[in-house]
Amino acid sequence: xxxxxxxxxxxxxxxxxxxxxxxxxxxxxxxxxxxxxxxxxxxxxxxxxxxxxxxxxxxxxxxxxxxxxxxxxxxxxxxxxxxxxxxxxxxxxxxxxxxxxxxxxxxxxxxxxxxxxxxxxxxxxxxxxxxxxxxxxxxxxxxxxxxxxxxxxxxxxxxxxxxxxxxxxxxxxxxxxxxxxxxxxxxxxxxxxxxxxxxxxxxxxxxxxxxxxxxxxxxxxxxxxxxxxxxxxxxxxxxxxxxxxxxxxxxxxxxxxxxxxxxxxxxxxxxxxxxxxxxxxxxxxxxxxxxxxxx
Numbered sequence: 001x002x003x004x005x006x007x008x009x010x011x012x013x014x015x016x017x018x019x020x021x022x023x024x025x026x027x028x029x030x031x032x033x034x035x036x037x038x039x040x041x042x043x044x045x046x047x048x049x050x051x052x053x054x055x056x057x058x059x060x061x062x063x064x065x066x067x068x069x070x071x072x073x074x075x076x077x078x079x080x081x082x083x084x085x086x087x088x089x090x091x092x093x094x095x096x097x098x099x100x101x102x103x104x105x106x107x108x109x110x111x112x113x114x115x116x117x118x119x120x121x122x123x124x125x126x127x128x129x130x131x132x133x134x135x136x137x138x139x140x141x142x143x144x145x146x147x148x149x150x151x152x153x154x155x156x157x158x159x160x161x162x163x164x165x166x167x168x169x170x171x172x173x174x175x176x177x178x179x180x181x182x183x184x185x186x187x188x189x190x191x192x193x194x195x196x197x198x199x200x201x202x203x204x205x206x207x208x209x210x211x212x213x214x215x216x217x218x219x220x221x222x223x224x225x226x227x228x229x230x231x232x233x234x235x236x237x238x239x240x241x242x243x244x245x246x247x248x249x250x251x252x253x254x255x256x257x258x259x260x261x262x263x264x265x266x267x268x269x270x271x272x273x274x275x276x277x278x279x280x281x282x283x284x285x286x287x288x289x290x291x292x293x294x295x
Contacts, residue, residue: 091268
């Protein structure tokens, strides 16, 4: 059963300093700056902009009474700031290989992509496109329900900044798991529009397999499973075991590996991310600050 977080005391004022020390000393978190911690150091490492904290404080105002603020108010402030300053990049968390059979083998096409549609001064970048690409595994279904508009056998979709592709064949391993898709592309649809006016219902993000950089993505959730930790027992028992998911085989476009410390990025369709000090130029690490919307 999934935990519900309808309301959450953002500052965890119900938690004592002694409990926070216990979380650190007993290894429930990695330190005071662990991105799951309700500390300024934790928020900073997670990539929450100071402007968003100030905006949140201004929005809730000042009151003499203790009160609980819906966490969605804080999330809204974070997204509002990041949407204006985060560079857009493409990354695939759980890659599924796609071979575009009618694309010339060994060729590479450079496509123009905007860095931030909210900030024209951010300019654009070039994204490589090749015969083999990665898409999200969740963006494909072999036997889709009626309202699934992404990739499936015989269906045409748009690749962000690129072309229309159609899935023609599925390759499976001995266990029956889909490991590769064989598709064709329409060269006339470069940029994402069809000259004949035909429409598609889905646009997918993707990464060129030949140019992809492997990065580690850390996906954070709430530290506790209850809005008021300890209200029905020991506080430690309310720690969320799924508060951190580490994705070590995330594939990203080349520009992601060049992200400097302190620069937030939006992995398109996935959320806002922030480079972590644990990363290196050859092995980047990104913390997810927040998703694009509350689930």
